[in-house]
Amino acid sequence: MATPRYKVREEEKAQEIGETRTFNESQVRRLVDGASGGDFEAFGEIYSIYLERIYRYVFYQVNDKMVAEDLTEEIFMKAWQAIGKYKWKGQPFQAWLYRIAHNHVIDYFRTRRQDLASENQISAEANGPEQEVEEKLRRQKLLEAVSYLPPQQKQVIILKFIEGLDNPEIAQITGKKQGAIRVMQMRALAALRQGLSEEYRNASQAI
């Protein structure tokens, strides 16, 4: 059996999705300071840097392309309105932005009370060759299983395994202690494993 290697390096993900620009913290800081002072262009740069991550974070929660697009735009509008109050107090800007995103998604679900699972959006992403269809269906089921997790567990799974953040970063975003993050992570994985049961086992051996 092939031994899978688990890699969630941010750089690797950036390559996967075609993000070529990288910004260090001091550059982001300059942009945030500019945006706090009302500089649209600086905020536009911030938008370009974080659009991909925030969109993805939202998409995996709502499972709907158009809703994800709308919410992403609204999240950045909220961020613009609040950026003047942002303080550099040890919390990375990214964590602050994810927090706005998380709250906005929660608000969305509160308002809409929608079923988290959407059956047709992910299949729109699956435009690959026929031989990949089965694998994509399996991933789709996995993503559906993720969408059924309780909100906090889902958040941890998305941030950790899709966004590739580490526990301290996730703790900053969620406001939880790292011990709590570890427990949520374990429970979420256990729930996913149970939900996928046989299907999961067969598929994971094929990775």
Added chain:
Amino acid sequence: MQAKLSKVLDDCLVRLSKGETIDACLTQYPQLRQQLQSLLYTAVSVSHIPKVSPSDEFRKASKLRLMARLRDKSIQARVVKSGQATALADRLGVAWRIIVVAITQPSKKVAIPVTIALLLALGGGLLLSGAFRLPSPSPALVSQCTLSILSGSVATQSPGSNVWEETQDGITLEAGTRVKTAPQSQALLTFFEGTTIKLEPNTDITIERVEGGGAQPTEIVLKQWLGKTWSRVVRMLDPGSHYKIETPSAYALVRGTLFMTEVDETGSTTVQVTEGLVAVGGQNLEVNVPAGYETTVEAGANPPQPTPIEPPGQSDAGPPGVGPGGQGPPGQSDAGPPGVGPGGQGPPGQSDAGPPGVGPGGQGPPGQD
């Protein structure tokens, strides 16, 4: 036990992320092997979930919308400040009259008001010197929109001209300009407050009217002669604001929604609503089309009762921000059944103040400002 397992699991995940194998990790924790193994394989599976990415079209369109909205909000904020400055000027006028009274009718009773008035005059003067430097919204800016060429080529006809000229990406267009996309070409118009309209290939529209900005109601009126467009309208809070697309056979009026308009060579117009509510009018009848519904108005006729949109996959294009192969309209909204006829019988409180059947309280995408 649970805490221990969660810690061991986390340790293994960190090690896997550094390139170690699952087997190596399991070997180190033989007593937890059974539980760990399935959890680690699940983690690997989750980390292989395909990474979705916003389409290039959405990136471009949404950034344009965002920047437009930021500028508009900034102008609105300045207008409010300007208003505050005007109120201050009024107070200074009162103060000045007090001073005049104090000078002409000196008495102890006005000594304190005079002091306050002088302080107000001094402080207010300083404030006003800053406030009056604030730019007012420029009518020239709000009466324009920005053209983005998403693909192919686009021609424009300036107001009062009959000549079509190939145009360039990023230029601003004023009211009265006609825009035409070539075959295999797509364009996006972004208005001052963030509303966008995407023009599909072979589409011909005229920007009839673009007004608003700051505290003024927004009014955007377009004439669509031919082709297909997708409009993403920023929610308009002012009851006097509206976004309207007129076609040779119908019109669509909205105040914050996402909808598609298609005009064929016979002048027949199809309006599909993805979000919100659109009032579609024909000769003398208007129907409210809620999300998930569509109606087709033949030239010279009235719009028939809306029907559910065909299932996704049968349309050849998506809304703005959704790339090729993107989703068609999502499922039906929780809006009530479509209303028909003058006086509108659609969902209550979702109509506009303009034409019959459309009253205040339009519906927009959730949470939009």
